[in-house]
Amino acid sequence: xxxxxxxxxxxxxxxxxxxxxxxxxxxxxxxxxxxxxxxxxxxxxxxxxxxxxxxxxxxxxxxxxxxxxxxxxxxxxxxxxxxxxxxxxxxxxxxxxxxxxxxxxxxxxxxxxxxxxxxxxxxxxxxxxxxxxxxxxxxxxxxxxxxxxxxxxxxxxxxxxxxxxxxxxxxxxxxxxxxxxxxxxxxxxxxxxxxxxxxxxxxxxxxxxxxxxxxxxxxxxxxxxxxxxxxxxxxxxxxxxxxxxxxxxxxxxxxxxx
Amino acid sequence: xxxxxxxxxxxxxxxxxxxxxxxxxxxxxxxxxxxxxxxxxxxxxxxxxxxxxxxxxxxxxxxxxxxxxxxxxx
Numbered sequence: 001x002x003x004x005x006x007x008x009x010x011x012x013x014x015x016x017x018x019x020x021x022x023x024x025x026x027x028x029x030x031x032x033x034x035x036x037x038x039x040x041x042x043x044x045x046x047x048x049x050x051x052x053x054x055x056x057x058x059x060x061x062x063x064x065x066x067x068x069x070x071x072x073x074x075x076x077x078x079x080x081x082x083x084x085x086x087x088x089x090x091x092x093x094x095x096x097x098x099x100x101x102x103x104x105x106x107x108x109x110x111x112x113x114x115x116x117x118x119x120x121x122x123x124x125x126x127x128x129x130x131x132x133x134x135x136x137x138x139x140x141x142x143x144x145x146x147x148x149x150x151x152x153x154x155x156x157x158x159x160x161x162x163x164x165x166x167x168x169x170x171x172x173x174x175x176x177x178x179x180x181x182x183x184x185x186x187x188x189x190x191x192x193x194x195x196x197x198x199x200x201x202x203x204x205x206x207x208x209x210x211x212x213x214x215x216x217x218x219x220x221x222x223x224x225x226x227x228x229x230x231x232x233x234x235x236x237x238x239x240x241x242x243x244x245x246x247x248x249x250x251x252x253x254x255x256x257x258x
Numbered sequence: 259x260x261x262x263x264x265x266x267x268x269x270x271x272x273x274x275x276x277x278x279x280x281x282x283x284x285x286x287x288x289x290x291x292x293x294x295x296x297x298x299x300x301x302x303x304x305x306x307x308x309x310x311x312x313x314x315x316x317x318x319x320x321x322x323x324x325x326x327x328x329x330x331x332x
Contacts, residue, residue, distance in 0.1 A: 004331060010264040014329045016264070017313040031275030032299065037320030191271055193314040199312050216276035228275075232277040 013178040018233070020044045021048065022053055022073045033233025035223030036065055038190040039132055040183025041095075042200040044072060046207055056099040057091050059084040061104035061113075064139045082113025085120035089125045094102070099210055101128035106147040107137045110172045114146075117176070124171055124215040129205045131172065131218065135244060142228030146170045149247055154228070169247065173220040177253040183215035189222045191237040198200040202252075222248050261331045264311020268322040275299035279315035279324065288315060295308060 022044035030036045053074055060068040062081040069076035079087040085141040092100040109117050109131050111133035117129070136154055137143040144161060145239035147169050151160040161169070178193040180253050184206055188199035199221055206217035222244050266287070273295065279302060280288050289305035311328025 004263055004329070006265055009263060009327045009329045010267065011327070011329075014327040015314040015325065016311050016328045017324075017326040019325070023322060030320065032274035032276050032320075034320055036319065037322065041320075041322050054282050191278075191318070193317045202315045231301050234281060238276070
């Protein structure tokens, strides 16, 4: 066993895992340890496995992932702040044979884009919404978002979010699960290998659902924002497990029978 | 029993040194380098030969910089 050299192992036929070709060679603009990179990668891996790269149109949001079209090697369009589901509706209605998805953060989807999100879900548009929830406005400097937890510190709630004066955090995923237009609603995370694999299965199911033309698939990915939370990436992941998951429990909320 | 031996190749120029891969590794193969890359990050590197090619590190890597190889040894 000790005789084998690294050159013998590092051969193309022995590759178990490599970065998907559907991600461009650009270095992602996200902070070290940010869940956005993993989320981008699992979406692109699903598209590669399904072989629908040339039939998919993505909608980029405003937020940290505003430059998603720089990293995803597919056709993409960038929407005005919060309007990604409205744009996706138009794209899907004009191109019914294409696969359309939006990729949005919580500031985009749960704050300025609440109306578009809820009505797209209620109309049951045949699109996929990927919702990255990190409980904060990451790009603009860690301000309080609608999804910020009670007592959570941010740059605009330095003493922690006070429910009486600042309102309750909003559970968008549970909200849209009640609407008849959605067929698949789930919440996942990407901080451990097991969770990444589960999240990938959920994204795969969401894209498979688009062929059924029965409604909207909504995948929330609870993510970290280590620079906004002022922690190291691994501390932020642990904080997410201890604090985010009790309020945003992982798992399927609404599942369709194929 | 056939044994497997793995190896990982890290693209050190793209690695941001977030260290999310380190707790994911079952055999503590990955450690932080004392050197920095072109962007000033302390990238990660392999520190021992215990890799089994499970690909856990590559699956959690946010920037997808890890390529995993695995070979069965008869």
